[in-house]
Amino acid sequence: MKSHHYQTTIQWTGNLGKGTSNYKAYNRNHTITANHKIDSILASSDPSFLGDKTRYNPEELLLSSISSCHMLWYLHLCATHNITVLNYTDQAEGTMQENKDGSGQFTSVTLHPKVVIKEASMIAQANTLHHQANKMCFIARSCNFPILHDAFAETSPSQD
Structure with missing residues (x-):
């Protein structure tokens, strides 16, 4: 290994x-x-x-790591399935629960990938590949909370 x-x-x-x-x-x-x-x-x-709101915090970095890893696997899977991705945007959201003693943990993350692909006939498969990307993502596989997907694929208006 x-x-x-x-x-x-x-x-x-x-x-x-x-x-x-x-x-x-x-x-x-x-x-x-x-x-x-x-x-x-x-x-x-x-x-x-008491942190500086103009700087990244560890929670945002964890969330962006999950989103980034998912995107990289998704793009790889699209390439191997002959789906041409033209644009990819994700506005990921995460929830952390703070405990009475000051400790805390993430309880869920939801990715909201909006993907623009070349061919309308591939939209269903493009949406399905998010589940496979989640299974492959190194970061998601390391988390002990659910990572959900609210994915949406479409074609560019100029591609219709």
Whole structure:
């Protein structure tokens, strides 16, 4: 069996001069980098947890990882099934439940892929391939909560 290893670096940039001397003495800002990547991802905690709303938070990054992995598998499956995808957009949504002790967990994610394909005759199969993509997605297979799909495929008006 083949193994793949990944490494990222998280660098906290939120020391305001007093470190973590108290809960409000620091901000949650940090950068996410990976070897051989040009840019860093600017990140923080969710604003509900005193984070910077202009930066990505871990929950958004998890959601975008699920959406991205699904899309990559879906495009692969479309290519192998001779379905020409012209455009793909997903407005993914996730729900995290916070517990009384401050811990929490995602309870569900719903992907909303809107796909434009070349041939109208392939719409039904294009919609069905989302289920197979979910079964193949490395990230989705690693999650312990449901990942649902509200997928919609259509042809471009110029393709009709």
